[in-house]
Amino acid sequence: MTATIGIQDAPPLRLIDRVNPVTKLAAAMLVTTPLLFTVDWVSAATALVIEVLLFTVAGVRLGMLVRRAWPILLAAPIAGISMLLYGRPSGEEYWSFWLARITDGSIELAIAVTIRVLAIGLPAVLLFLRVDPTELADGLAQVWRLPSRFVLGALAGARLVGLFIEDWHAMALSRRARGIGDTGALRRFATMAFALLVLAIRRGSKLATAMEARGFGSDRTRTWARESTVGGSDWVLIAIALAVAAAALGAAVWAGTFHPVWA
Amino acid sequence: MSEGLATHPAAVDARGWGWRHASRLRPAVQGVDLRVEPGERVLLVGPSGAGKSTLLHAMAGVHGGDDEGEAFGELLVDGIEPARARGRAGLVLQDPDSQVILARVGDDVAFGCENLGVPRDEIWRRVHVALDDVGLDVPLDHPSSALSGGQKQRLALAGALAMRPGLLLLDEPTANLDPAGVREVRAAVERVLDRHGSTLVVVEHRVDIWADLVDRVVVLGHDGRLIADGAPRLVLARERDALLDAGVWVPGAPLGAGTARATDGTAPDPMIAARGLAIGRSVKGVVQRGLELELLRGTSTVVTGPNGAGKSTLALTLGGLLRPIEGRVEASASLSAGLRGEPIAWRSRDLLTRIGTVFQEPEHQFVTSTVRAELEVAPRALRLGDRETAERVDELLARLRLERIARANPFTLSGGEKRRLSVAAVLAARPSVLILDEPTFGQDRTTWLELTTLLRTLVDDGLTLLSVTHDAAYIGALGDDRIHLEHSTERAFA
Numbered sequence: 001m002t003a004t005i006g007i008q009d010a011p012p013l014r015l016i017d018r019v020n021p022v023t024k025l026a027a028a029m030l031v032t033t034p035l036l037f038t039v040d041w042v043s044a045a046t047a048l049v050i051e052v053l054l055f056t057v058a059g060v061r062l063g064m065l066v067r068r069a070w071p072i073l074l075a076a077p078i079a080g081i082s083m084l085l086y087g088r089p090s091g092e093e094y095w096s097f098w099l100a101r102i103t104d105g106s107i108e109l110a111i112a113v114t115i116r117v118l119a120i121g122l123p124a125v126l127l128f129l130r131v132d133p134t135e136l137a138d139g140l141a142q143v144w145r146l147p148s149r150f151v152l153g154a155l156a157g158a159r160l161v162g163l164f165i166e167d168w169h170a171m172a173l174s175r176r177a178r179g180i181g182d183t184g185a186l187r188r189f190a191t192m193a194f195a196l197l198v199l200a201i202r203r204g205s206k207l208a209t210a211m212e213a214r215g216f217g218s219d220r221t222r223t224w225a226r227e228s229t230v231g232g233s234d235w236v237l238i239a240i241a242l243a244v245a246a247a248a249l250g251a252a253v254w255a256g257t258f259h260p261v262w263a
Numbered sequence: 264m265s266e267g268l269a270t271h272p273a274a275v276d277a278r279g280w281g282w283r284h285a286s287r288l289r290p291a292v293q294g295v296d297l298r299v300e301p302g303e304r305v306l307l308v309g310p311s312g313a314g315k316s317t318l319l320h321a322m323a324g325v326h327g328g329d330d331e332g333e334a335f336g337e338l339l340v341d342g343i344e345p346a347r348a349r350g351r352a353g354l355v356l357q358d359p360d361s362q363v364i365l366a367r368v369g370d371d372v373a374f375g376c377e378n379l380g381v382p383r384d385e386i387w388r389r390v391h392v393a394l395d396d397v398g399l400d401v402p403l404d405h406p407s408s409a410l411s412g413g414q415k416q417r418l419a420l421a422g423a424l425a426m427r428p429g430l431l432l433l434d435e436p437t438a439n440l441d442p443a444g445v446r447e448v449r450a451a452v453e454r455v456l457d458r459h460g461s462t463l464v465v466v467e468h469r470v471d472i473w474a475d476l477v478d479r480v481v482v483l484g485h486d487g488r489l490i491a492d493g494a495p496r497l498v499l500a501r502e503r504d505a506l507l508d509a510g511v512w513v514p515g516a517p518l519g520a521g522t523a524r525a526t527d528g529t530a531p532d533p534m535i536a537a538r539g540l541a542i543g544r545s546v547k548g549v550v551q552r553g554l555e556l557e558l559l560r561g562t563s564t565v566v567t568g569p570n571g572a573g574k575s576t577l578a579l580t581l582g583g584l585l586r587p588i589e590g591r592v593e594a595s596a597s598l599s600a601g602l603r604g605e606p607i608a609w610r611s612r613d614l615l616t617r618i619g620t621v622f623q624e625p626e627h628q629f630v631t632s633t634v635r636a637e638l639e640v641a642p643r644a645l646r647l648g649d650r651e652t653a654e655r656v657d658e659l660l661a662r663l664r665l666e667r668i669a670r671a672n673p674f675t676l677s678g679g680e681k682r683r684l685s686v687a688a689v690l691a692a693r694p695s696v697l698i699l700d701e702p703t704f705g706q707d708r709t710t711w712l713e714l715t716t717l718l719r720t721l722v723d724d725g726l727t728l729l730s731v732t733h734d735a736a737y738i739g740a741l742g743d744d745r746i747h748l749e750h751s752t753e754r755a756f757a
Contacts, residue, residue: 134366156364162408163360167627169544173584174628177620179644179692181611191630198674199626206361212325213354214364214422215378220349225373225386 014058015233017130022139023234024127027241032120034245040259041112043252048119050244055126068129072121080114087113119248133158138228148222156211160203167199168192272301272462273351273429275322279336281487282317282326291317292487293335301429304456304463306473306495309483310509311677311707315466318483319432321345322464323354340430350379353423357435357705359415364422368394368410369403371418375426386425393421396458397451411570413444417451424455431455433465437472438705441570441733445472452476468707470499470506471514482506510679510707520715520740521723526562533557534598534696534727535581535606535618539590542573542580549588550576551751558696560595563718563728563741568748574731575623575700577748581729582620582698583607598695612644619694623701623731625685629673634665634684637673641692659687662717679710686714690721697721699730703737715740 016024035047055065066073084106091104137155141148171192175181180188211217252258281293292314299305307315320326321338324345340348353375356362365371372393376386390403397417401410410418416436423431433452437445449472456463456476465473470480480498482491482505491502499506499513506513535558543549550573558564558581566574579585581592583606592605598617602609606618622628631637638659642652660666663683668676673684682702689697702718703711719740722728730741738745 132366134370159363159366159408160361167624170622170624170627173579174620174622175630176584176611176614177582177622178628178630178688179612179615179641180630188630195626195629195674203358203361206356206358207364209320209325210354210356210362210419211364211374213323213352213356214375214426215349216374218349218378220378220380223377223380223382223386225370225377225383225390227383 011059011061011064013060013130015237016058016127018233019237020139020143020228020230020234021131021136022143022228023230023237024131025136027237028124028127030238030241031123031244034249035116035120036261038249038252038258038260039109039112039116040252040257041108041115042255042257043248044112044116044119046251047244047248048115048122050247051119051123054240054244055122060126065126069122069125072118072125075121076114076117079117080110083113084110135226135228138224138226142224142228143230149217152216153211156207157204160200160207163203164196164200167196171195270427270429270459270461272460273341274301275299275430275462275464276339276342277318277336278338280318280321280338281335282314282321282332283335284317284332285330290314290335290487292483294488295336295483297481297489297492299462299464301462302460303479304477305465305479305481306470306477307464307466307481307483308468308470308506308509308511310485310511311468311679313483313485313509314487315483316434317487319354319434319464319466322430323352323432324349325354350375350426351428352430352432353420353426353428354432355416355419355423355434355436357438359412359419359439362419363407363410363415366407367403368399368401368405368407368418371407372421372425375422379426389425389427390421393425396424396455397421398447398454411444412440413447416440416444416448420448420451420455424459428461430462430464433463433467435467435705436465437467437469442735443569449473449476468510469512471512474499474514482509482511485509507708510709512708516708518712518715518736518740520712520736521719522740523563523738523742526559526744531557532560532595534560534595536593536595537581537590538593540580540587540592541589542576542585543588544576544585546588549751551748552589554590556746558727558729559744560597560727561722561725562743563722563730564744564746565738565742566729566731566746566748567733567738569750572748572750574748577746578698578700578729578731579620581606582618583609583614584620615641615644615692616694618696618698619689619692620698621685621689621700621702623704625681626674628685628688632672633670634673634676635660635669637684637688638665638691640688645692655691655693659691663687664713678705679707682706682710682714686717696727696729699728699732701731701733703732703734711736 035044084102085100087106087109089101089103089105093101093103095102133155137151140146141151175188277295277297280295281290283290295318309315322340322345326332340351345352363371364374369390372390373386376389397420399414399417399421407418437448440448453476467473474495477495480495481489482498482502484490490505491498503513507516537554537556540554541549541552566577568574576585580587586607594606602613606614629637630640635656638656639652642655660669665684665687668680676684702714715737718728732738
């Protein structure tokens with residue numbers, strides 16, 4: 001349900017809204033995977049600058065960026081600070097306390113890591129702002145030809161998570177009502193986890209029965225009520241993603257900072 | 264796929280049919296000989312555990328392979344094994360929440376058609392017809408999670424109908440619904456049968472809901488064999504005692520669980536009082552505001568009102584489990600017995616002897632692995648001695664007919680047994696105030712009678728009781744005082 005609400009109040013985006021969810025998945029992977037292979041700051045900064053530019057053109061505004069991507073915006077400096085204090089020291093040392101040392105090397109590493117977390121995190125969050133789980137499943141099954149049993153089973157099962165959260169709340173209250181809410185938190189947690197497991201299996205098998213009764217899992221070839229297709233827009237987004245990745249790596253090689261993680 | 268053509272009603276043939284679950288020694292159903300003619304409407308009744316659902320699921324072909332169990336004899340739908348005739352039978356189950364498959368109403372109805380390989384245009388045509396058949400007037404992209412219980416059951420019915428089944432199978436479709444939901448589903452089924460003439464087999468222990476819609480009643484006995492079969496009026500009259508014995512709700516049979524007494528004119532003696540109370544699961548989700556009410560000592564109070572009006576939330580708040588959003592929950596001096604503050608501030612162990620709460624879903628409150636241990640939880644938390652604990656537990660085991668299953672795991676019990684255990688486990692602490700959330704929901708007549716009679720006795724002996732309920736007969740026996748909640752106008756959408 002939260003996913004649906006999220007989709008509704010996210011503003012429309014140019015191009016991105018017109019592509020299939022699986023294309024967004026592919027684009028996010030194409031942009032971010034190369035950035036995982038190098039630890040220099042030039043590639044990450046290049047990618048980040050281009051990304052910010054492109055998302056602005058697509059219609060992402062600052063307020064929305066902060067509202068939706070705040071975990072990333074928060075994680076990036078935290079990762080950076082830990083690198084600043086504990087990153088491999090080299091060059092001149094400016095400050096130290098016990099294990100923490102700020103050096104030329106750790107400063108450079110901190111900047112690189114902060115930019116990298118942003119360059120990897122932002123496209124992942126922003127591309128998936130308006131992805132509907134049902135449409136993603138349709139794309140995975142129809143465009144990428146993943147087994148429909150697996151995809152639809154996962155889609156239907158994910159819907160049960162909301163019920164499990166309600167179960168958990170009710171069980172927490174009941175422990176207090178039964179006089180065992182004061183002490184033994186660990187044991188209490190164990191009884192709740194066990195009960196949740198039982199309920200989850202039970203609900204899951206009921207859902208499976210309901211799906212089977214509607215012909216799910218039969219040998220017949222399935223049709224799809226919602227057609228999931230890819231078109232020109234999808235290829236444009238893939239091309240842009242490839243270009244961003246190439247520009248980032250190219251810039252690093254050109255600047256001589258390219259430093260693959262395996263080297 | 265034959266467009267627009269009404270599908271012909273299906274026939275069911277069982278010859279010496281039986282089924283044994285893989286984990287059980289004895290068959291759940293055995294020796295069933297049954298012929299259901301096309302277009303017939305059959306009500307299948309019997310005690311819980313008689314295998315009614317097993318038979319129904321077999322007709323729907325959802326029993327699966329040899330790893331789930333063993334079938335005997337023969338069961339055919341239109342002369343074909345049900346599992347090979349997918350789409351001939353449409354099945355609606357009891358629990359509204361567990362059979363919603365997709366997030367949007369239209370997609371959910373379309374799901375069965377997709378699996379049957381129906382072409383896309385035809386699917387959407389059928390979706391519209393099916394939603395119209397069940398009277399579910401919401402947009403196709405309406406979130407299925409935002410539907411009420413009655414709407415969810417009609418959604419499940421529409422999903423089955425879209426497959427154009429000749430046989431409609433309903434497994435206690437109204438057991439988890441409030442009276443309004445029951446009426447909705449009953450009306451939808453009637454309209455569907457009038458329009459399509461499908462064969463119907465419905466399992467239900469509340470006979471009155473379906474008695475005038477069906478033209479045949481089939482009764483399964485305790486051992487899973489067929490014991491009666493015929494016209495509703497005839498079977499209900501002739502097999503009355505056997506049916507009552509089996510816990511079936513035979514229409515018109517007197518209950519004799521006592522009657523509610525009017526609160527007398529003597530000075531009111533509130534055990535718990537709400538003053539300017541606003542309730543909700545969170546500050547954003549306030550469902551009621553400005554509540555002023557009192558639970559009188561030795562009196563049974565019932566809370567009624569539509570789903571979503573905050574009845575359960577009120578019960579949990581008065582029970583000291585949810586924090587009031589505004590206002591106070593005041594305990595009388597005799598109830599707090601030296602404790603300060605409101606019930607929500609009391610320790611869990613102190614709450615135990617003062618206010619006991621039985622949850623709507625018994626499984627939410629089970630914390631041990633045997634029935635006996637479950638009853639020992641409260642006495643142990645109160646640090647009673649072994650002898651006193653054993654005394655209390657033995658008394659409750661006997662009083663609520665749990666002796667035979669004292670060593671069983673609570674999670675494996677039947678619905679009636681779970682309900683009795685959940686009440687007994689709270690009574691073990693001997694609380695001054697008892698709060699029950701939908702205690703008779705989906706219960707057979709036997710459990711209902713036992714529970715209602717016991718509660719009436721306890722109240723007459725001085726217990727203060729609060730029950731959230733939709734059950735008119737229960738209100739007749741225990742509605743000494745009534746609180747009715749309506750949807751609050753400023754209610755935030757939950």
